[in-house]
Amino acid sequence: xxxxxxxxxxxxxxxxxxxxxxxxxxxxxxxxxxxxxxxxxxxxxxxxxxxxxxxxxxxxxxxxxxxxxxxxxxxxxxxxxxxxxxxxxxxxxxxxxxxxxxxxxxxxxxxxxxxxxxxxxxxxxxxxxxxxxxxxxxxxxxxxxxxxxxxxxxxxxxxxxxxxxxxxxxxxxxxxxxxxxxxxxxxxxxxxxxxxxxxxxxxxxxxxxxxxxxxxxxxxxxxxxxxxxxxxxxxxxxxxxxxxxxxxxxxxxxxxxxxxxxxxxxxxxxxxxxxxxxxxxxxxxxxxxxxxxxxxxxxxxxxxxxxxxxxxxxxxxxxxxxxxxxxxxxxxxxxxxxxxxxxxxxxxxxxxxxxxxxxxxxxxxxxxxxxxxxxxxxxxxxxxxxxxxxxxxxxxxxxxxxxxxxxxxxxxxxxxxxxxx
Amino acid sequence: xxxxxxxxxxxxxxxxxxxxxxxxxxxxxxxxxxxxxxxxxxxxxxxxxxxxxxxxxxxxxxxxxxxxxxxxxxxxxxxxxxxxxxxxxxxxxxxxxxxxxxxxxxxxxxxxxxxxxxxxxxxxxxxxxxxxxxxxxxxxxxxxxxxxxxxxxxxxxxxxxxxxxxxxxxxxxxxxxxxxxxxxxxxxxxxxxxxxxxxxxxxxxxxxxxxxxxxxxxxxxxxxxxxxxxxxxxxxxxxxxxxxxxxxxxxxxxxxxxxxxxxxxxxxxxxxxxxxxxxxxxxxxxxxxxxxxxxxxxxxxxxxxxxxxxxxxxxxxxxxxxxxxxxxxxxxxxxxxxxxxxxxxxxxxxxxxxxxxxxxxxxxxxxxxxxx
Numbered sequence: 014x015x016x017x018x019x020x021x022x023x024x025x026x027x028x029x030x031x032x033x034x035x036x037x038x039x040x041x042x043x044x045x046x047x048x049x050x051x052x053x054x055x056x057x058x059x060x061x062x063x064x065x066x067x068x069x070x071x072x073x074x075x076x077x078x079x080x081x082x083x084x085x086x087x088x089x090x091x092x093x094x095x096x097x098x099x100x101x102x103x104x105x106x107x108x109x110x111x112x113x114x115x116x117x118x119x120x121x122x123x124x125x126x127x128x129x130x131x132x133x134x135x136x137x138x139x140x141x142x143x144x145x146x147x148x149x150x151x152x153x154x155x156x157x158x159x160x161x162x163x164x165x166x167x168x169x170x171x172x173x174x175x176x177x178x179x180x181x182x183x184x185x186x187x188x189x190x191x192x193x194x195x196x197x198x199x200x201x202x203x204x205x206x207x208x209x210x211x212x213x214x215x216x217x218x219x220x221x222x223x224x225x226x227x228x229x230x231x232x233x234x235x236x237x238x239x240x241x242x243x244x245x246x247x248x249x250x251x252x253x254x255x256x257x258x259x260x261x262x263x264x265x266x267x268x269x270x271x272x273x274x275x276x277x278x279x280x281x282x283x284x285x286x287x288x289x290x291x292x293x294x295x296x297x298x299x300x301x302x303x304x305x306x307x308x309x310x311x312x313x314x315x316x317x318x319x320x321x322x323x324x325x326x327x328x329x330x331x332x333x334x335x336x337x338x339x340x341x342x343x344x345x346x347x348x349x350x351x352x353x354x355x356x357x358x359x360x361x362x363x364x365x366x367x368x369x370x371x372x373x374x375x376x377x378x379x380x381x382x383x384x385x386x387x388x389x390x391x392x393x394x395x396x397x398x399x400x401x402x403x404x405x406x407x408x409x410x411x412x413x414x415x416x417x418x419x420x421x422x423x424x425x426x427x428x429x430x431x432x433x434x
Numbered sequence: 435x436x437x438x439x440x441x442x443x444x445x446x447x448x449x450x451x452x453x454x455x456x457x458x459x460x461x462x463x464x465x466x467x468x469x470x471x472x473x474x475x476x477x478x479x480x481x482x483x484x485x486x487x488x489x490x491x492x493x494x495x496x497x498x499x500x501x502x503x504x505x506x507x508x509x510x511x512x513x514x515x516x517x518x519x520x521x522x523x524x525x526x527x528x529x530x531x532x533x534x535x536x537x538x539x540x541x542x543x544x545x546x547x548x549x550x551x552x553x554x555x556x557x558x559x560x561x562x563x564x565x566x567x568x569x570x571x572x573x574x575x576x577x578x579x580x581x582x583x584x585x586x587x588x589x590x591x592x593x594x595x596x597x598x599x600x601x602x603x604x605x606x607x608x609x610x611x612x613x614x615x616x617x618x619x620x621x622x623x624x625x626x627x628x629x630x631x632x633x634x635x636x637x638x639x640x641x642x643x644x645x646x647x648x649x650x651x652x653x654x655x656x657x658x659x660x661x662x663x664x665x666x667x668x669x670x671x672x673x674x675x676x677x678x679x680x681x682x683x684x685x686x687x688x689x690x691x692x693x694x695x696x697x698x699x700x701x702x703x704x705x706x707x708x709x710x711x712x713x714x715x716x717x718x719x720x721x722x723x724x725x726x727x728x729x730x731x732x733x734x735x736x737x738x739x740x741x742x743x744x745x746x747x748x749x750x751x752x753x754x755x756x757x758x759x760x761x762x763x764x765x766x767x768x769x770x771x772x773x774x775x776x777x778x779x780x781x782x783x784x785x786x787x788x789x790x791x792x793x794x795x796x797x798x799x800x801x802x803x804x805x806x
């Protein structure tokens with residue numbers, strides 16, 4: 014048995030024991046498994062590597078913390094409930110249009126920022142109450158916004174996994190708009206129509222509205238939505254007019270939105286709201302710290318290389334299947350794009366590399382749904398009030414399979430796909 | 435005090451202890467490497483001579499001037515554009531410590547992205563340093579990050595808009611010196627380094643400029659010389675010479691639509707002929723196994739051996755490994771061949787180096803033999 018496999022198995026065993034037997038939080042279990050992996054790998058307890066790994070997702074952690082505060086402020090000010098109310102009241106007569114609108118609305122922040130988590134924590138959180146009010150089960154709502162978050166991250170104009178792969182193979186981010194649109198919008202449309210047909214025959218508007226918080230726009234006017242407008246405008250401005258608007262960072266944008274939200278609606282106890290937000294976001298943030306340590310130790314001990322070469326080692330007949338299974342298994346779109354995305358572009362040299370890279374980014378994007386971090390499922394579970402994120406993952410499996418089939422088809426027929434646009 | 439308060443205090447103390455111990459290791463990387471000027475070095479300057487606002491920062495790289503005092507070509511050699519590519523900066527250190535100039539002038543910046551030598555990349559498991567036995571002692575050099583240290587210019591934008599082209603790249607590339615040319619004097623730390631290098635090229639009237647790199651074995655431009663259109667003939671002649679010595683180099687032309695790269699922007703915006711050279715460095719690769727200082731020095735990696743034998747993708751990896759000595763030897767020999775070819779095309783621009791070790795000498799005696 015390769016020694017790297019022994020290290021990997023010991024890490025996974027410690028993770029499973031910690032979570033299922035000792036009932037430790039997943040983040041703490043990841044830290045313990047990283048320490049055991051280092052010990053088995055002959056590295057002792059490499060403090061520097063553990064601390065360095067814990068900083069691997071610092072930016073994501075800050076985004077999560079500030080986005081959660083922002084959402085709690087929107088909720089407390091009444092903006093969240095009012096928006097859901099207005100959305101339902103405006104579009105309930107046309108459920109199909111409503112679902113298509115909701116889908117692209119959820120995807121929007123991801124399209125602008127390239128961050129899947131931004132979709133769930135902003136627009137996803139806005140539409141979730143309305144969907145729940147339509148009596149769609151909470152895990153299904155969570156799955157819907159998690160899948161839209163993946164498609165939003167993949168959709169143009171900004172796709173960070175493609176940029177990561179491009180950085181590794183010296184490919185400029187040019188000409189990706191159409192293949193990325195092809196890899197995201199049709200899938201989002203299929204999921205939206207599925208939800209429309211599966212869960213909503215017709216909308217009993219009075220019943221739905223009665224389950225939503227009372228609207229407050231009459232009391233506070235349009236300024237109720239000022240925090241949301243500010244955040245969206247700033248996100249667009251740093252992308253569209255960077256010469257006038259420097260990139261101040263997504264966390265700062267969310268904090269500015271939160272501060273504005275303090276004076277635009279119902280009164281909010283900011284400190285209490287912040288404490289609640291951070292307490293709720295903490296499990297996910299700890300998971301990211303743990304994942305960082307886990308990945309760092311995997312790299313240090315050679316387990317990462319073992320997995321990457323394992324993927325390339327698959328017989329040609331199983332290569333596509335292997336890619337579909339192994340790339341998401343990295344549990345992070347960015348890690349997957351960096352570790353496997355770059356070599357795989359070279360494996361498929363000869364096919365249209367822009368289509369191949371776009372499809373690989375979709376497969377990598379699915380990684381954000383996968384354990385151990387299960388980042389999007391964990392976020393979505395908090396938004397919809399579902400205690401077990403695995404329920405959301407379970408509901409997402411058909412869409413994940415569909416997306417993987419679509420991505421693999423794009424790679425296999427890359428040269429024909431080009432002719433579609 | 436309640437039980438959870440006691441637990442909180444214990445955890446805080448434990449975290450403080452771990453942070454203190456780890457911080458000592460991180461802070462140690464701020465200590466500059468010892469580079470001992472050899473007999474050929476006449477003056478030592480700094481990048482801040484070309485852009486004042488770099489003075490006093492961790493980005494103010496040392497510049498070594500090896501001047502014969504006789505007319506000829508002015509040649510610039512950059513190492514450490516990417517501080518996780520040790521053959522690039524060790525080649526420049528060998529030039530600084532061991533070589534003299536008989537005609538013309540040589541300017542060497544061994545660690546041009548000095549800021550990047552003060553940290554490593556999270557999630558990569560890199561060693562912080564590696565050591566070599568020199569003529570007199572054990573010499574230790576830092577193994578840094580691909581980009582500048584993120585702290586002075588944190589946070590990275592989500593998307594890096596290259597200046598002035600507006601080309602979009604992933605956010606972390608904002609700290610990549612070799613995407614930041616021509617730079618700007620009031621830009622990010624990395625853009626300022628790039629600007630200072632451009633100023634140096636102009637002010638010192640550099641004729642031939644070299645940017646020494648390494649890359650992962652799966653990258654197609656391994657063992658290549660990349661040049662601008664204007665350097666094509668010189669590079670082609672050098673390749674011919676190298677091939678007669680059984681040294682395989684590929685000639686790659688600088689992509690016209692990929693901006694910020696040294697070979698593109700130096701070529702477009704200065705009188706210098708730019709050349710970038712790459713060697714195969716397993717520790718940079720995504721397929722590598724155990725990651726440590728031994729991998730830096732010996733370049734032997736079972737995972738790359740396995741991947742190369744698979745043939746699924748093109749991997750430039752010798753089954754016996756890619757030792758630092760061979761990577762440095764290739765850079766030195768490539769540099770020498772290009773300079774010889776340049777003198778054939780412009781005989782009035784001569785540069786004659788004394789003490790430059792041959793490819794075979796570096797292979798036999800190791801890099802340390804050419805350090806002070």
